[in-house]
Amino acid sequence: MNMYEPLDQTFFEAPVLELAKRLVGQLIVHETPNGLIVARIVETEAYHGPEDRAAHSYGNRRTKRTEIMFDEPGYVYTYQMHTHTLMNVVCGPRGIPHAVLLRAAEPVEGLHLMQENRGEKLKMKDWTNGPGKLSKALGVTMHYYGHRWTEQPLFLAKGSETLEIETGPRVGIGNSGEAVHYPWRFFEKDNPYVSKYRP
DNA sequence: GATTCGATTCTA
């Protein structure tokens, strides 16, 4: 079919901070009806479940939305915010609701499809440099809630080694007390597709 | 009704 092989389940079995860091540089592969779309992850954020005020699962909050985070690592957690879909990788052993948000990636294959999904007028740099933009460019919707990142047609594959990974505070979580400052955002140094930081 | 792990389009 294509040359991309899904990552093994064991890849996801790691502490959430380590997984978030490890995900930078890996590939998101989406086999769409119109063709293959591949993007290389350049930015992630870790969400530390019960003790993290910025997490949806803070205090073990268990709702229809957060339910999937209580399952095994490797599930797709998508959720809708405003008009956008955001993609997460479920982490932590079963019962521990950790997750990693995929914030940005650089286009690798299926460029014309991404441009189609994002609009002809936009510069390539603006296709995938934010979590909502990334989902739209890849054609990922709420349909994939509960899918596994190890299975077609949407999966993660081994990417290239990253040059250098930097850390910093997470984006858009202003009202989260001390958690605001935690350096749980991971991104590749000097990569132009990293999202713009907004305080 | 208010808030949220955003994005786009306007105004300047």
Add this chain to the structure above:
DNA sequence: AGAATCGAATCA
């Protein structure tokens, strides 16, 4: 650079 606007899901 900043304000205005969009509006799904969730929680008060």
